Amino acid sequence: MIIRHLEKTYPDHPVLRGVSFQADPGEFIAIVGASGSGKTTLLRCLTLQESWSRGEYIFDGHNVLNGNPLSRLKIRRSWVYLKEDPGLLQKKTAVQSVLEARWDQMSLWRKVLRKSSMDEHVYANDFLEKVGLLDKGAEKVENLSGGEKQRVALARALIKGAKRIAADDPVKGLDPQSVSRVMEDFRNVAKREQVLLVCAMQQLDLAERYATRIIGLSKGQIVLDIPARKLTAKEKDLIL
Structure with a gap:
């Protein structure tokens, strides 16, 4: 999956500006950034829940944005979107x-x-x-x-x-033990099942500890894209 020059603009302001990256099966990518940096919008664009203002979305060598509605629907259905509230029936x-x-x-x-x-x-x-x-x-x-x-x-x-999972702040509000278990499961599932897992989060320490790759957003632009590790103070300043 290759993203080239993704832009998302609402009538009053741009949200994503020239976002480009490649993502492969088995990766657990943490999308990090301050509130309003564009993390959720990026997930929604990846899963085609939001239209793109500009850019190319490449699968198997083809730009699906230029395809027919059926091809876009196929890509949308290939993603599973996990929210903070999973929406399970309680009974x-x-x-x-x-x-x-x-x-x-x-x-x-x-x-x-x-x-x-x-x-x-x-x-x-x-x-x-x-x-x-x-x-x-x-x-x-x-x-x-x-x-x-x-x-x-x-x-x-x-x-x-599912071979592609997008998770939007899935551990928000959980106790520390639950956070650790969920994040460990994400990392292990991505590797074992060769699933691409893209997770938007604000907690940099979780991204450093559990993800395989960190993509940092600031004002709708990628300012950091590195294998996951302990971030330097300068790198944290870029994101936050």
Whole structure:
């Protein structure tokens, strides 16, 4: 995936200005920057939830922005977008929440009966195990912690076969232990499943500790793009 000269302008002001980078499977990219730097808008442009004012979006050598609406829809569906609130149904169990993501792949008669098979339950539990929640499969979502809900959302993305995941401040408001577990899962899943994971966040220490790459935004422009490591004071000043 290659982004060239991405610009996003609203009637009253520009938000993204000349953003260019390449992203590959297996990367866990932290998009960092101060509030208003364009992090969320960048995620929404990557997932084609926002139109682009200018730029090229290259997949398999083709600029999908020049393609027909069907090709753009295909790219949009190839992304899973994780928000601060995963939007899970509170009365569903964790395994039921994961199975819902496979709804469009179930047979017609199972959709009519609204009943999944034992094999499908086992399959869903396999994905809960990938995010360390096998023991929580029978728990209702309302009884899960914020971090556990995010990990269920990650399992849902994986069972759908997602190869690209965008996460917008997914650990905001979580306790430190939950933050660590969610971020570890993100890093491990990206590497193990060869998923491209792009995460917008303000916490530089989390980006340094867990990501494989850090892209820093300031006023809608990339001011830093490096393999993840401890940032220098000068680098932090560029971003914040």
